[in-house]
Amino acid sequence: MKAIVFDTFGGTEVLHEVDTEIPQPGPGQVRVRVRAVGVNPVDGKIRSGTMEAVFPTPLPAVPGGEIAGIVDALGQGVDRLKVGDEVLGWSDTGAYAQYALAGADHLALKPAGLAWTHAVALPVAGDGADRALDLLDVKAGETVLIHGASGALGTIAVQLAVARGARVLGTAGPANQEYMTSLGATALVYGDNLVERVRALAPNGVDAVLDAAGKGALEDSITLRGGTDRIVTTADFRARELGIVFSEGPQRRSAARLAELARQATEGALVTTVGATHPLSDAAKAQQASDAGHSRGKLVLTVD
Numbered sequence: 001m002k003a004i005v006f007d008t009f010g011g012t013e014v015l016h017e018v019d020t021e022i023p024q025p026g027p028g029q030v031r032v033r034v035r036a037v038g039v040n041p042v043d044g045k046i047r048s049g050t051m052e053a054v055f056p057t058p059l060p061a062v063p064g065g066e067i068a069g070i071v072d073a074l075g076q077g078v079d080r081l082k083v084g085d086e087v088l089g090w091s092d093t094g095a096y097a098q099y100a101l102a103g104a105d106h107l108a109l110k111p112a113g114l115a116w117t118h119a120v121a122l123p124v125a126g127d128g129a130d131r132a133l134d135l136l137d138v139k140a141g142e143t144v145l146i147h148g149a150s151g152a153l154g155t156i157a158v159q160l161a162v163a164r165g166a167r168v169l170g171t172a173g174p175a176n177q178e179y180m181t182s183l184g185a186t187a188l189v190y191g192d193n194l195v196e197r198v199r200a201l202a203p204n205g206v207d208a209v210l211d212a213a214g215k216g217a218l219e220d221s222i223t224l225r226g227g228t229d230r231i232v233t234t235a236d237f238r239a240r241e242l243g244i245v246f247s248e249g250p251q252r253r254s255a256a257r258l259a260e261l262a263r264q265a266t267e268g269a270l271v272t273t274v275g276a277t278h279p280l281s282d283a284a285k286a287q288q289a290s291d292a293g294h295s296r297g298k299l300v301l302t303v304d
């Protein structure tokens with residue numbers, strides 16, 4: 001099978017395509033014939049070596065952990081899925097490949113009306129958004145500030161916070177202001193004088209802050225909250241030194257919750273946004289776009 005591999009840490013030039021063995025599912029696993037792969041910022045952080053201190057990666061490695069595709073083989077003891085099922089979820093082996101292994105409990109059935117490219121926008125962003133909003137304990141009637149609200153995670157987090165009954169102020173780049181509004185947020189451009197601009201929109205203050213950008217907005221967030229309480233970041237590694245909660249694993253990887261999000265996306269109740277699609281062979285281009293961090297929604301690799 002074709003897979004994308006890196007043998008050394010570095011820029012996107014370390015990614016290259018190889019022919020390799022099709023993996024065999026172990027107990028509790030299934031093999032998925034991959035149709036779409038989610039390209040996440042963490043893929044680039046792992047490739048560059050930035051994550052080595054906290055999450056060592058043996059090399060060579062196939063990047064990626066988010067797939068949508070067709071169940072192709074069952075490992076021992078798997079009875080909740082069958083060959084031919086269309087699924088979305090988290091992969092155990094690298095996702096940037098024609099076939100990947102996944103725990104059967106980490107996959108949800110894909111509704112027929114949901115495109116592969118949109119299905120794969122849900123697992124990582126849905127889980128990350130749920131986890132962060134739970135940590136913040138966002139409730140109806142509250143005002144939540146979300147930094148990086150136009151990204152893959154932010155897109156889902158805005159909508160799930162609105163669904164909880166919260167008012168959302170979302171920061172994004174100038175090109176994504178209308179997009180923010182369409183998702184149900186009050187839009188702000190990130191950058192200078194953010195504290196004053198948020199205070200003008202929310203004179204009674206913000207009840208919680210989710211930083212889904214990791215671009216230096218934690219100090220402003222502390223000013224707006226009057227302390228570190230109810231601020232969570234998914235992205236800023238300075239969190240601990242500032243006394244802020246970093247939302248990290250263990251990922252819940254709930255197939256039941258993922259199925260519910262997929263149902264909502266199919267019915268149009270949850271908007272999934274695909275920033276761009278690239279063929280698997282263009283994985284380096286996709287990671288360049290991901291590293292740049294302005295892709296509006298999920299970057300996706302398609303696999304024939």
Ligand SMILES: NC(=O)c1ccc[n+]([C@@H]2O[C@H](COP(=O)([O-])OP(=O)(O)OC[C@H]3O[C@@H](n4cnc5c(N)ncnc54)[C@H](OP(=O)(O)O)[C@@H]3O)[C@@H](O)[C@H]2O)c1
Pocket residue numbers: 040041042124125127128131147148149150151152153154171172173174176190191212213214215233234235247248249290293294295296297298
């Ligand atoms: N801990 C977890 O559970 C978890 C889960 C998923 C993701 N993450 C992390 O969360 C972060 C977001 O992930 P993602 O997939 O949503 O990334 P993404 O799709 O690349 O989104 C990046 C967001 O950051 C904004 N941004 C870019 N430059 C900015 C700047 N200078 N100032 C403020 N905002 C800026 C972008 O806005 P514009 O495009 O409008 O410019 C966009 O909204 C990443 O660091 C990722 O690794 C963590």
